[in-house]
Amino acid sequence: MATFSVSQEGPVNALALNRDNNQVAIGGRNVFKVYSIEDDCFKEICNLRASKHLNLSFSCNDVAWSLIDDHYLATAATNGHVCVWNLTKSGKAMQEQDYQEHKRTVNKVNFHASEPNRLISGSQDGTMRYFDIRTKSAVAIFYSNTESVRDVQFSPHAPATFAAVSENGNVQIWDVRRHDKYQQQFTAHSGPVFACDWHPDTSWLATASRDKTIKVWDLGSSKTTLEYTIHTIASIGHIKWRPQRKYHIASCALVIDCSVNIWDVRRPYIPFAAFNEHKDIPSGVVWRGDPQIFLSTGRDCTLYQHAFRDATRPANKANPQGISLNNHGEIIFAYRIPINNTFSKQPGLIRLKSLSSIGDPLIANVKSSNTISNDQFHQASSAIHQFNIVTCQDQHSFYDLAKNYILTGRSFSEICEHNSSIAKEYGKNNVSIVWRIIKIMYGDEFYPSPANTPLTNNNDKCFLKIVGYPNDYVSEDQRSKGGDVSGSKYIGDETEVDRDLVDYVGGFNGFSVYNNFRFGLPKGDFSFGENELDNELDALSLDYRNSLQNSQQLGQQQQDWTLPNEAFNLRHEISDRSPPPENLQNHYSPDINDECLQPVQYDDQVPGLLTVSKTVEKCLWDPSNTVVDALKYHATMGDIQTAACVLIVLGDRRKHLKTLDDVTQEQWLLGYLDMLHRYQLWNVATQVIKISWLPSVNCLNQQSTRINTNCSQCAKPLQRTGWLCDRCHTSEHSLCSVCHQVVKGLYAWCQGCSHGGHLKHMQEWIAAKKVCPTGCGHQCEYR
Incomplete structure (x- = not known):
């Protein structure tokens, strides 16, 4: 099936389908026709307004087709007439019955679903009249005690029951066998109710109102309950349940919206599908017994057949991102996240978890089906975060x-x-x-300090004496070498370290503050006072410079710094019977032959000092x-x-x-x-x-360092100086308004009248009086 249309001579107010859904009758002020529905077009069967005997009864406010006998049509006229038309006749005889019992406009007519001769009408006069089309008058009158009745609908589940909606927002349930009192009444909306429709499969009644809502009521139990509420952008004038789809309902607006919208009652804010073919407000909608095809009319003088496959999906254009700010400054922010393709019983429905705790970001639980069909929502997914105002300090x-x-x-x-x-x-x-x-x-105490006097040495090495280690850091080997190990400090042998390490520490002579941060040591490893540490380091530096100077003076002189091998003379020569090292099975010893631990001899090395060729770098945090x-x-x-x-x-x-x-x-x-x-x-x-x-x-x-002042005489801005006016050439602006002397110190003035004076004088004057001291009458204020 395709979407097609036919144009009319004027606006169309209503339409109705016959029992076989192959013919449609449309009516309006200037239109009353019957069409047969072909595969791709509408074919006109008869035009009831072609008759020579035209009157207001031909002006259709609503039209209904008998569901039992295809020969009968009923129309509601604006003059209060209810007319029954027999399509088997011609000319004036087609108007078989003309009931003139309503005093005002008839808004709705509806044939009984199982009794072909029964017809009910609802009028602006607040009454509902029950007709037997074989008689000349109504068989029963129902008084709603309201201003007007906008819609009446027979129930498909209880043949003797019908619902009526009124402009006061009430819904009444009646039994045709008892016309003196309604069975049930409840307030459905806060404004006039314009339309209602019974669900074909369940005991639900849908109502549409001027308050821009469509509500679904469950009337199956003893107590009426509200099941669903749909929020629209305009007042709703017509609604119709979609066949074979329990949760789908079509709606037409009275103003603003020119689309026919199909809603899923479980998703009350975005239409499930929309049909935008009409250029003016649609006036009616009816399904052809197939959930994929329906007809609509509108004030744009057209009759349309819509194919559901041609619908637009508003959810596809909906932005899954948004932000909301409340009066407390808290923000809720939603943004798009990837779709979760797991299967769900209700595909595409977005269900948001409740905000259980302030400040916790909560993500929307979104389920989607693996297959996408026309009966599924747009597969959108959002995450929600809530941000609240945190007051860190008062x-x-x-x-x-x-x-x-x-x-x-x-x-x-x-x-x-x-x-x-x-x-x-x-x-x-x-x-x-x-x-x-x-x-x-x-x-x-920890941050690296620059070297004041870096130590120079051509061989890129220098000597440091081990100073300041507490007893826990002094080994037995270090104690055996001598030195003071009592108390909290130890002065042992000097140690030769790599020059790069010394430069990293900050130089030997400039080492006024010991940088634990440089060596990666904790703060409490040294307990020297500043003076004691400085004296100790100065002494070390002096010893080193003296030793270096003595070695340079000796030049090529060789001094015997060695000790005798033994303390006494040997009686005989000791013979070494051990095999040579190369004959041993495991002659390689990392402790002996390790190259990094072999002493490195330098030309200007000071004898007697421990030398270290390499140092282990410590990773600093x-x-x-x-x-x-x-x-x-x-x-x-x-x-x-x-x-x-x-x-x-x-x-x-x-x-x-x-x-x-x-x-x-x-x-x-x-x-x-x-x-x-x-x-x-x-x-x-x-x-x-x-x-x-x-x-x-x-x-x-x-920025904004200039203060413009005005002349106290002519009230014009002072351009060049603050005491001389270029316009009136007066210098009285610099005079005190209280003592009338030239102000040479701090000057205070009123920005309203431009008068001022000495700061102290103005303070004393304003403290006692509020009027300007010059008598200009301005109410000056001191801040």
Whole structure:
């Protein structure tokens, strides 16, 4: 089946299908025709408005076709007439019955599903009338006690039951055998109800209203329950359940929306399918007994047959991304994620888990079928995250910390220690620990210091005496060599180390502060005081220079530094009967023949000192990544003050934070400045701007530094100077309004009237009076 249409002479208000679904009758103010439905077109059978005897009874507000006898049509006219038409006759005789019992417009007519001669109508006069088309008058009248009845529908499950909906939002269930009282009544909507439709398979009744909702009610039990609610963009005028699809219903809007929408009641916000062929508001829809084909009419003077395969899917165009902000500043953000192709009983339905805890990101549980058909939703998937406002610190703590923090002017360790104490004093223990950790990582006691006087040696080696190891680090071999091993220090033999290590440490002569950080040792391994350590190292340096000078003076002179082999004379020569080393099975010994441990002889080597040709490099831990992570954590939690202040105090040490880009640093500084301005901490903000290392922040003090003042006589802006007006050429602006003397110090003026004077005089005047001292009448205010 394909989609096709036929045009009419005027707008079409309603349509109805015969029992075999092969003919359609349409009606309107100027249209009343019957068409046969072919494979690809509509073929006109008869035009009932071609008669010469036309009256208002031919103006159709609604049309119904008997489900038992194909010969009978019923129409509802705007003049209150209910007409029954016999298609087997011709001319004026076709109008077999003309009931004129309603006082106002008839909105709806409906044939009984099992009794061919029974017909019911609902009118704007608030009554429903039950007709037997074989008689000349209504057999029963039902009074709704409402302003108007917009729709009446016989129930397919109970032949004697029909539903009526009214403009007051109520739904009434009636029994045709009892016309004095309805069986049930309930309020369905907050506005007028325009249409209703019984589900063909279950005891559901769908209602459509001006309140832009379609509601599905379960009337099968003793208590009516609301099963589903569909939210639309416009008031709904017509609805019709889709056959063989339990959850699908078609709707037509009264205004705005020109589409015929098919809804799945389980997904109440996005239509399952939409048909956009109509150019004006559609006025009716009816299914041809096949869930894939239906007919519709509209105010655009057309009759359409729609094939479901030609439908558009609004869900395909729906954006699975979105954001929502509530009045508390909390944000819910949804974004697209890959589709999970696991099978689900309800394919394509998005089911979101409830937000069980604040701040936890929850992901939508989305299931989709492996095969995609016309009866499936668009396979979309989203994840939802909720972000709430985290107040890391209150107003008073931020203000006090900003006022008492030290950012410059002292050594790095003193600043960190001071700021740590301040943070702890105001209850910020976590921030206090951060400052202490920063001190440990980058403090003067641990941070590498440059070499002041590097040791020069042509052979790229130098000598260090083992100084400062506690007893736990002194081996028995070192103790046996002599030296003081008592107390907390040990002075042993000098050790020759590689020059690269000495340069890395900072030079021998410039080794004023022992850098444990350089050697990878913990802080407490040495207990020298500063003076004692300096004296010890100076002595070592002096001994080394003296020994070097003596060796140069001796030149080629050879001195005997060797000791006798034995302490007494041998009686006879000791014969060595052991085999030569090369005859041994395991003559190779790594401990003896290892090349790296063989002493290396240098030309200017000082005798008697232990030499080491190679040293083992120790991998130093780089704390920069940890510092960056800590600062980002505090910034994310809302503590922008800690992140910005630590960056400022680090100074040149920031160059080691290679993973922290300048954009992030700028955002932290600007955020901190914004908060300082909110708390009116102008001096602290100025200090932060002044010591900033980023040009974009440092230049903020150069903006808006000009204050324009006006002349107190002519009220014109002072262009060149603040005391002489170029327009009136008066210099009275520089005179004090109280003492009338020239102001040579601080000058205060009112921005409203431009009068001012000495700061002290203006303070005293405003404290006692509110009017300007010049008598201009302006209410001055001093801030």
